[in-house]
Amino acid sequence: MRLPAVCLLAAVPIGLYGHEPFHARHAMVTAQEPMATDVGVAVLKSGGNAVDAAVAVGFALAVTFPFAGNLGGGGFMLIRMADGRTSFIDFREAAPAKASRDMYLDAKGAATRDSMVGWRASGVPGSVAGFGMAMERYGSKKWGAVVNPAIRLAQKGYPVSYALAQSLNREKDLLARFPESKRIFLKNGAGLEPGDIFRQPELAATLKRIGRKGAVEFYQGETAKRIDQAMRDNGGTITLADLKAYKAVERKPLTGTYRGYDIITSPPPSSGGVGILQMLKMLEGTGYEKTGAGSAASIHEVAEAERRYYADRSEYLADPDFHAVPVMKLLDPAYVAARRASIVDGRATPSSAIGPGDLSAVAESKQTTHYNVVDAAGNVVAVTYTLNGGYGSGVTIPGAGFLMNNEMDDFAAKPGSPNMFGLVQGEANAIQPGKRPLSSMTPTMVLRDGKLYMVVGAPGGSRIINGVFEVMLNVLDFKMNVQDAIDWPRFHHQWKPDTLFLETGISPDTAALLKDMGYHVERSGGVARVEAIVSSGGWLQGGTDGRGADGKAGGY
Numbered sequence: 001m002r003l004p005a006v007c008l009l010a011a012v013p014i015g016l017y018g019h020e021p022f023h024a025r026h027a028m029v030t031a032q033e034p035m036a037t038d039v040g041v042a043v044l045k046s047g048g049n050a051v052d053a054a055v056a057v058g059f060a061l062a063v064t065f066p067f068a069g070n071l072g073g074g075g076f077m078l079i080r081m082a083d084g085r086t087s088f089i090d091f092r093e094a095a096p097a098k099a100s101r102d103m104y105l106d107a108k109g110a111a112t113r114d115s116m117v118g119w120r121a122s123g124v125p126g127s128v129a130g131f132g133m134a135m136e137r138y139g140s141k142k143w144g145a146v147v148n149p150a151i152r153l154a155q156k157g158y159p160v161s162y163a164l165a166q167s168l169n170r171e172k173d174l175l176a177r178f179p180e181s182k183r184i185f186l187k188n189g190a191g192l193e194p195g196d197i198f199r200q201p202e203l204a205a206t207l208k209r210i211g212r213k214g215a216v217e218f219y220q221g222e223t224a225k226r227i228d229q230a231m232r233d234n235g236g237t238i239t240l241a242d243l244k245a246y247k248a249v250e251r252k253p254l255t256g257t258y259r260g261y262d263i264i265t266s267p268p269p270s271s272g273g274v275g276i277l278q279m280l281k282m283l284e285g286t287g288y289e290k291t292g293a294g295s296a297a298s299i300h301e302v303a304e305a306e307r308r309y310y311a312d313r314s315e316y317l318a319d320p321d322f323h324a325v326p327v328m329k330l331l332d333p334a335y336v337a338a339r340r341a342s343i344v345d346g347r348a349t350p351s352s353a354i355g356p357g358d359l360s361a362v363a364e365s366k367q368t369t370h371y372n373v374v375d376a377a378g379n380v381v382a383v384t385y386t387l388n389g390g391y392g393s394g395v396t397i398p399g400a401g402f403l404m405n406n407e408m409d410d411f412a413a414k415p416g417s418p419n420m421f422g423l424v425q426g427e428a429n430a431i432q433p434g435k436r437p438l439s440s441m442t443p444t445m446v447l448r449d450g451k452l453y454m455v456v457g458a459p460g461g462s463r464i465i466n467g468v469f470e471v472m473l474n475v476l477d478f479k480m481n482v483q484d485a486i487d488w489p490r491f492h493h494q495w496k497p498d499t500l501f502l503e504t505g506i507s508p509d510t511a512a513l514l515k516d517m518g519y520h521v522e523r524s525g526g527v528a529r530v531e532a533i534v535s536s537g538g539w540l541q542g543g544t545d546g547r548g549a550d551g552k553a554g555g556y
Contacts, residue, residue, distance in 0.1 A: 021483040021534070021541035024555030028540040030531040031057055031371035032459070033065040034552035035158060039149040040373055041554045043141070050379035051079060051138040052146050055131045057371050058383060059150035062127075063203060064158060066185065066403060067167050067390045068369035068459060071206065071218065073405040074126035075368070075385025076266055077134055078253060078443040080452070082378035087138065091130025091248040091385070092269055092436040093123030093407040098237040099433050104413040111414045117174065119236035121393040121406035123437065125218075127385055129248040132215025134381075137250070147211035154207060154401075157199035163550055165194045171391050180396040181403065203401030219243045226400045234395075245434075249321075256331065258284055261476060262447040268325045271317040272442025272465045277331055278312070279305040279469055282340045289477040293488060294506065296513035297346070302473065303493040303500055303519070304343040306466050308354060310423075310495035315356035318428035319436040325428075329362040348518035351498035368441060368459030372533050374452065374540055374555075382443035384457045384464075410437035421462035424496045440464040446472065452535045454482070458545070460528030466492045467528020475534060482534040482543035490527035503527055 022028075027050075029040035039060040040053040048056070054077065061069025074093040080086045104115040114120045135143055168175070168185055175181040182189060184200065192198060209217050217223055220243070228240040256263045256277040263280070265273035279302075288301035316326055329335060339357055342349065368386035386405070387393075393406035412425035419425065429438045440462050446454035454475055458467045467490055474485035489505030501524035502511055511521050526547030533553075534541045542553025 019483045019487055021481055021543050022553035022555070024540045024542070025538070026376040026556055028374050028533050028542050028553060028555030029053060029057065029371065030533055030542045030544050030551065030553045031061065032369050032529065032531065032544070032548070032551040033061055033069070034550065035064045035153065036060040036069070036371070037552040037554045040371070041556065042149070043146065044373070044375055045556060048146070049140045049377065050373040050375040050381045051134050052141040053373045053375065054371070054381040054383050055135055055139065056146040056149055057373070058127065058131055058385065059147055059207065060153060061369060061371070062402065063150050063153040063200060065369060068367050068386055070125075070127055070385065070387050070392070070405070071402040072122070072125045072127070072397070073385055073387040073392065074123070074407065075130065075383060076270055076439070076441050076443055077130060078264065078266060078382045078445060079134070079138055080264060080380045080445055081138065086253050086264055088251045088253045088267055089130050089134055089248055090251050090269065090436070091126035091133070092439060093126050093405055094246060095123055095408065095411070095431055095433055095435050095437070096237045096239065096242045097433045098239070099408070099431050101431050103431060104408070109414075111417060115409040115411070115413045116389060116406050117177070117394055119231060119234040119393070119395055121408050122236070122238060122395070122404040123407040124238055124242045124246045125405065126246060126248055128210060128215045128218040129246060133248040133250065143214055144211045147207055151204055151207045151211060154200040154204035157197040160192045160194055160196045160198050161550070162194045165192055167390070168192055174394040175391060178395050180398045181391075181394055184396060184401065185391070200401050202399055206400045206402065219246055223400055227397055230397050254327070256280070259476065260448070261453065262450075263444065264447065265444040266442050268317060268320045268327065269436045270439050270441055271313045272440055272468065273444070274317065274327055274330055275309045275313065275465045276442060276444060276469055276472070278309050278336055281331070281333070281336045282308070283473075286340070289473075293474060293478040293480070294510065296510050296517070299491055299510070299514060300346065300348070300517055301343065302470065303491060304349060305340070306469070306493045307349065307351060307495050308339045308342070308357070310493070311351070311354050311356050314424050314495065315426050316359070316428065317438050319438070322432055322435045323428045326359055329359045332362045335359065335362045346517055350518075351495050354495065367461065368464070370443065370457035370459055370531050372455045372457065372531055374455065374533055374535065378452065380445060380452050380455050382445060382455050382457045384441035384443050384459065386441065386459065407437055410439060418496070422497060423462045423494060442468045444468055444472070446476070454532060454534045456530060456532040458528040458530040460526070462494055463492050463528045466490070466494075467530050470527070471530045471532060482532050482541045486530050486532060486543040486545050492524065492527045501527065
């Protein structure tokens, strides 16, 4: 590929490059809250496998990271066992039976905020069911052993960190709207201060019931009845029948290759795996990396691949149980080559000139959290789960102590109009009872010579896919260590709005070159918050993202 000489400048961010990853020989956990990391490492040291540790971390985050850790949300778990077996557990939330296509439109046909805030914003939670399926099929410890650390944290409490206090304060207007949330998370309006001991007795009681009776308790026991009653009392949409009907689903991961690496990633209803594989193939063989990480030329090539995939996403991706998702067509080599051929060297293509690709001639062949676990036997787990927005819908179930998601906003409440992340989505992702909303969550693994090389994922709403993608490129193409790859400034293009978002670490000179190429450039906060582990040279290297609250890589 010919690259214009004017674009060969690279932007090296000051104060980021050169941060060493955490190293361990045997096993590792990376998570976005330190106490949860410590829980996972303790489970591994006690003989648990990666699935045991992943489930224990998930329950612990529900206590220590209420911004996104949850019982009242959902997500995805990507698993690779040491014997080569792989699995993808889909515990994405589902629309309740009362849901309807236009339920969030007012009398004039305009979208309301009911899909984002309050009792009507939640899908049927899947996290507990997903953890239960993972333990039943792949875990080694008893169920109670992986729930108990979270019970202790909720019951005994823990010191509030500065990051948690600030996070709760930023969302006080949301949480103060709902009495139970205000009582627990804002101390009845007084606010939690750094150093306060935060005890959650109602959540501890809920976790004890789940620990004694299994995941089914959440869907058919006292917890389910509390959810049902709270929804009835407050005009919500989830019923006891919805909870009883919910099931996690085990799916086959998507696989692909890139420059000799094998990729294992997330299938629909994640839109991320298809995007990762398509964008990698658009770049493979172009030589884009020769101009260096952070150059205007390399950013241009990657951003144009991102733009084209997000256009496809808007039209073709949805819940595969309700919509025929043309995965193989979207990954067809001839189709990908045609998309790549439409990229013009040194010139941005307006999004108005790029729509979803024509598949007719192709034959078939928010806020969130992520964590990774690798155990000493070689089992690997990547989990991304979420309440969608930070603290979800703002609603806490009385007497149960946990927040509910606002995942219904991930549907196309009004097809063709943007959601809370600015994503434009089509009819395929319209609301239907029992349907799972399309997701950007993208837990992914990379193998080299049949062995784990990298496991990666992120929170960040619509920016997850590009955040994961760019960190993968930094490791695979630009040969950065995993911490440098995460720290390196990122960028984001999602087709619509037609804006290239640049993190502040990208130099003004590079931004000016991109503007000269025709991009509408805006400075932006973090593009996702990536967590990753790389296995190389007999060491596990753990990287955790400083964009946001303080995470931790731990291991032995």
